[in-house]
Amino acid sequence: MARWTDGPGILHGADAGVPVEIAASYRARTRGLLGRDGIEGALLLSPASGVHTFRMRFAIDVAYLSRDLTVLSVRTMRPGRLGLPRLRARHVLEAEAGAMTRWGLRPGRRLAVQAPPPVTLSAGN
Secondary structure (H helix, E strand, O other): OOOOOOEEEEEEOOOOOEEEEEEOOHHHHHHOOOOOOOOOOEEEEOOOOOOEOOOOOOOEEEEEEOOOOEEEEEEEEOOOOEOOOOOOOOEEEEEEOOHHHHHOOOOOOEOEEEOOOOOOOOOOO
């Protein structure tokens, strides 16, 4: 599997392509959704096996994903909670509470993330 870098992408496997923000660096994973009032789409933390909602301003849906991006479990967490790590989880997907139900995410569903291709500059630019 390719190694992700921080940045935008599209989540496939939900009912429709969902915009996703990839948090692959330690700094981006640590910040997560802290200090935000909401999120358009989802945030993918990779690698990660657990999350917390301390100092968060809104409830979130959390999907624990296996190495191959199969949904292991989905739960909703209110602010101020500590989610226990999932043994087989290698990635965590976060979104506003209720979003994952709307997208049809449930255990056993296989997802894919499409990151934009790297930008290359030609000599003529």
